[in-house]
Amino acid sequence: MTERLNSAQPYVLGLFRIVVGLLFFCHGASSLFGAFGGTDGNGATVDAGTWPGWYAAAIQLVGGVLVLLGLGTRAAAFVSSGSMAYAYFKVHQPEELWPIQNGGEASAMFCWAMLLLVFTGAGAFSVDRLIAAARGERGQKAADADDNGRAPIAA
Structure with a gap:
């Protein structure tokens, strides 16, 4: 049973990365463009260039797309996680x-979701993995290994 669960991990x-990236993107699109009802449910947006709201929304939009696609996932997740910690x-x-009291859920x-992706990487279905595969078998092994070149640990 454990082996089956481990084989499904990537x-x-x-899928976790895709969902988190999509939701993060939607949050940014809502704040910047009024999509999905905007910041107040009536289509209101943050004013361009205002600190910190506009910058946070821009990070959410761009970081969300990058995480969703699995393109530069670790770097995008790192910046996104820091942005949310600041928020x-x-x-x-x-x-x-x-x-629960301050509306910061x-x-x-x-x-925390983005911080997890910093340490786990993109998993399956990522553009990074496609790029590595296009470079050949050596690139695919690099995509499957951690940053130190070690193979993933199988429990």
């Missing part, structure tokens, strides 16, 4: 301690 991780500690946490969840 695919489930890939939580500077915007939400000063109001109340707990995310999304920021906290996105922060």
Whole structure:
């Protein structure tokens, strides 16, 4: 049973990355363009260039697309995670301690989900993996290995 679950890990991780990236993108599109009801549910958007809202939304839009596609996943997830940590500690946490009290649940969840992708990588179904495969078998092995060139650990 454990072997079956382990063999599915790259695919489930890939699906996790796709869902997190899509939701992150939608959050940014909502803030920047009023898509999906905008920031207030009535199509309102953040004003261009305003700190920190507009920059956070731009990171969400671009980072979400990159994570969704699995293109530069670790770097995009790192920047996105940092953006959400900033949002939580500077915007939400000063109001109340707990995310449920201060409205920071999304920021906290996105922060930790993106941080997980920094350490796990893109999983299956990623553009990075396609690029590595196009470079040949050596590139595919590199896509399957961690940053130190070690093969993934199988439990």
